[in-house]
Amino acid sequence: MTDDLDKILSIEESSFSKDLEIDRILNCDEFDYFAILNINPLKFINDDTGLLNTVRKTYRRRSLLIHPDKTNNTKAPLAFDRFKKAETILSINLVDLIDTDDITLRNKLNEKKRLISIYEEIKQQLGIENDRVDIDIELDRIRQEVSIILKEEVEKDEISRLQQQQKDAARMAEQTQRMTERQLKKQMENKWEDDRDQRVKSWRKYTNKVEKKAIKKKKKDIKPKVL
Numbered sequence: 001m002t003d004d005l006d007k008i009l010s011i012e013e014s015s016f017s018k019d020l021e022i023d024r025i026l027n028c029d030e031f032d033y034f035a036i037l038n039i040n041p042l043k044f045i046n047d048d049t050g051l052l053n054t055v056r057k058t059y060r061r062r063s064l065l066i067h068p069d070k071t072n073n074t075k076a077p078l079a080f081d082r083f084k085k086a087e088t089i090l091s092i093n094l095v096d097l098i099d100t101d102d103i104t105l106r107n108k109l110n111e112k113k114r115l116i117s118i119y120e121e122i123k124q125q126l127g128i129e130n131d132r133v134d135i136d137i138e139l140d141r142i143r144q145e146v147s148i149i150l151k152e153e154v155e156k157d158e159i160s161r162l163q164q165q166q167k168d169a170a171r172m173a174e175q176t177q178r179m180t181e182r183q184l185k186k187q188m189e190n191k192w193e194d195d196r197d198q199r200v201k202s203w204r205k206y207t208n209k210v211e212k213k214a215i216k217k218k219k220k221d222i223k224p225k226v227l
Contacts, residue, residue, distance in 0.1 A: 036082055043133065
């Protein structure tokens with residue numbers, strides 16, 4: 001009886017821990033990959049190897065905790081996707097780019113570098129000493145400010161994206177208008193060519209009519225008078 005109760009309590013505790021981790025991840029800023037993996041990048045300044053090792057160990061240890069196949073939590077898929085994306089971004093380093101021109105990889109590396117630089121800037125702005133960056137309350141302060149900056153950058157990116165969409169739409173509309181005008185001009189030219197024979201016939205008919213009138217009038221003018 002006691003063993004069964006302990007087993008039940010152990011399962012419930014495990015499920016509770018998974019739910020807590022899932023909620024923690026989803027409460028992080030979507031683009032603060034260090035917060036999502038619960039890693040402090042300020043501990044690894046100029047130590048990319050140490051950072052990479054920590055990222056990989058953290059992912060192996062925590063990914064099973066929130067994997068959708070290991071929990072019934074309906075929010076697990078979203079949390080796992082964010083966790084996986086964070087690991088992917090933070091696992092990129094310069095060595096990965098030596099023999100490739102992959103733009104996607106370079107963009108991920110730049111995103112990682114930018115995030116680290118934001119952490120460093122906030123640390124300096126808040127005047128936090130190096131020996132205090134690993135204190136939870138100080139790290140929380142830094143992450144709050146990082147989240148504000150990330151949200152501002154996302155909003156700027158969204159504005160830029162919408163502006164670019166408007167420019168693209170205007171350019172497409174202009175191109176469509178020009179194409180329509182060219183098609184209309186071509187149709188008019190084709191119609192002009194198609195009507196050529198009819199115009200020639202009409203012109204000949206008209207000139208013949210004029211010539212006949214002129215001849216008739218001339219004959220009438222030269223008719224001798226009767227005494």
